[in-house]
Amino acid sequence: MDTLAQLPKYNLNEEQEKKLILREYRALLRALKTKLKPGDKRLIRLAFEMAVEAHKTMRRKSGEPYILHPIAVARICVEEIGLGVRSTICSLLHDTVEDTDISLEDVEREFGNEIARIVDGLTKISNVIDVNASQQAENFKKILLTLTDDPRVILIKLADRLHNMRTLDHMKVDKQLKISSETVYVYAPLAHRMGLYNIKTEMEDLAMKYLEPEIYKEIARKLAETKKERSRYINEFIKPLKDKLEKAELKFEIYGRPKHIHSIQNKMKKKGVSFEEVYDLFAIRIILDSTADKEKEDCWKVYSIITDEYTPAPERLRDWLSNPKSNGYEALHTTVMGPQGKWVEVQIRTKRMNEIAEKGLAAHWKYKEGSSDENRFDKWFQQIREVIGNQDTDSVDFLQDFKTSFLAEEIYVYTPKGDVKMLPVGSTALDFAFSIHSAIGVKTIGAKVNHKLVPLSHKLRSGDQVEIITSNKQKPSEDWLNFVVTSKAKGRIRDALKEEKRKIADEGKYTVQRKIEGMGAAFNQHNIDELWSYYKLNSPLDLFYQVAIKNIDLKELKEFKVFGDKIEAPRPVKIQEIKVDGFHQPLAKKDAELIIFGESSDKIVYNLANCCKPIPGDDVFGFVTTGKGLTIHRTNCPNAAKLMANFGHRIVKTKWAKNKEISFLTGLKIVGLDDVGVVNKITNLISGELRINIAAMTIEAKEGVFEGNIKLYVHDKEELDELVSRLLALRGIEKVDRYDTEL
C-alpha cells in the first residue's frame, strides 16, 4: 500500500495557492446559488474569512492549505446531500473551535445560537477516534444525542468523513486502516440509515481500497475488462423497452448502472462464488418524470411493460412504493430474465424518489411539506432517545447493540389492535414483547404470530401480527440473551438477571460467612478477596452466587492457612500449559519470529491470530493484546473491522520480513470432479513437486464430485498463490479456496 510515493508532490506558490482557494470557494457559492436569500452571501463570506484566518498556518498531510478541507466538506453538503446555507456556514467552521483560537462564543456572537449549537455538536464528536473503547462508546452516544437534537450535525459529520476518506492516500498506513475500519463499522451504516446511498457506497468502496487492496484492485480490473461486453448487453436489454415506454408516452430515463466493488465482493463472499459467477454486476434503472398524483400508477405501468417483454422472478419483486423503507427509500425493484437467459435487476422510481434515494434525509425534508407520510425519522430518533436515556452504556457491547438495533434494516409488525411497530431485521417474538413494554417482556412465556403459537425465539417477518402471552410466574433467563437483538430487550434482560443474581447471592454470602468464621477468621474484605481470587472469579458477588447455586462447595478452605483473623490461600500448583493439537508443529520460536514493525526493524514476539491464520505476504496488522503481546491479523479478517474500530489505539502497523526458514499453517479447500487418481495428482504436486509440507488432508467424494480439505505449511503468500494456481491447472479441479477461518 505504498501509495505515497506515487502521489504528485504538492508545490504551489503563495499566489497560486490563493487562486486555488478562491476557485474552490466560488464553486461552493455557485452550487448554493438557488438557495441564497438576501444577506446569506455576506454571512457565508464571513464564515469563510473566519475559517481562512483561523486555519492560515495549518496544512493537511498532503501539503495543501488546511482551508481546502472545510470548503470541500461544505461542497459535499451542498452538492451531494442537498443541504443549504446554514449547513454551509457550519461546515466551513467545523474544525475551528476544535483546532484553532476561535471559541464557541465567537461563533455564537457572529452567527447566532442555532449555528453555534451545530458547530458545538461537531466539535464534541470530532474526537471519536483515539480513545479507549468504553470512552468511544460514550462518544458515540454523544453523537447520537446530538443527532436527535439536530440531524444536520451528523450529515455534516458524514460529509467530513467522506472527504477524509477521499484524501486518505496521504495518511500513514496504520491511520488508513484505523480510519477505514471505523468508516465501514460506523459511518457507512449511519449514512445508509440516513438514506444517503451514494455516500454509503463510496465510503465502503474507499474503505475496501485500503483494507483489502488486492481484492479491490482485482475486482476493479475485471470490471474494466468486461466493460465493453457489459454495455453491449445493456443496450440489447434496453432497446425493446425504450420503444415500448416511448409508445406509452412516458417521460423517462433508462440506463445501466454498474454495481459497486464493495457490493460485488460482498456477494462473492456471501454466496461463495467467483467474480465471473456474480450475475448482477449491474442494474437497470428507470427514472420517471411523473406528476405527484401519477407516481405510483406510472411505476406500475412501467413494471407491466417490462414484464411483458421479460419474464420476472416473482419472489424478487420489492414494492417500496406502498411501504417505503424507514430511511425514506421508495422504488419498485424486480428481477427479470434478460437475453441469453441472464437475470437482470430493474429499479423503477420517479425523479422525486431518485433524489431521496441519493440525498436521503435532506431531500426527504424538502418534500415533507404537504406529504401525508408519517415521519419515520422522527420515530427513529424517538426510539434512540428512549434507549440511550435508559441504558447503562458502560460496555463495548453498546456499539454492537446499537448497530444491530438502529443501523440495520427493519421490519414492520403489527399488534393485535393493528398498531405498527418497527423492529430491526432478525427480531424475535421476545424483542417484540419488550418493544411494547419491559414489564410485558420479562413475563413473556410465548407468542402467537398470525394466530399460531410460536416459541419466544421465533423470528418475525414484515407484516406479521403478533400477540404476546404472559405469566406472572415467568422470569427472564440467561439464554434469552441469545435470541434477542434489540438493545432495549438486551438491556432489560441483563438488568433483571443481575437483580435475580443479587437475590440468590445473598444466601451464598451467609454460607461463606459461616465457613470463614468457623475457621476462627473474620468475615472481612481481605478474606473475601482472598477467596474469590483463589477461585478465579470476577467479584465477591460471583463468589456468593456460585456458592449459593452450589457450583463451589468451599471444601478447599481446609487447605487455607489462618493467621489471626486472616486467611491465606495455598499456592496454586503450577500446571504446565502445553497445548498439543494435531497439526501444531513446534516451530523454532524466538529467533525465527521476525517481522518488521513500523519504520524500525525491531524484533518482537507475536502470535498469529487464530481467527484468520495470516501467512507472510498477507496484508496484516498487529493488535496489542493485554498480557499476550501482539496478535497478527489479516486486514480482511472477519474480526478486524470490529477490533480496529473499537480499539484503534491498540493497532500497530505490521509488515512481514523476508524469512524463508519458518513455515505457517494454512488451509485450502479444493473442489473438483472425482477423477481416478486425483488425490495422487494433488499430493504429488504439493509434496512432490513443490515440496510443501502437508499437515493433514481429508477428501470426500460424493456423486462424482470431490471436496478436499488440506492443511499445509507454507512460507509465505507467494508460495501459497503459486500452489493455488498450479492446483487450478490440474485437470478436473474446479475451485480452490483458502480458509478464512479457524482451521
Ligand code: MN
Ligand atoms: Mn474535518
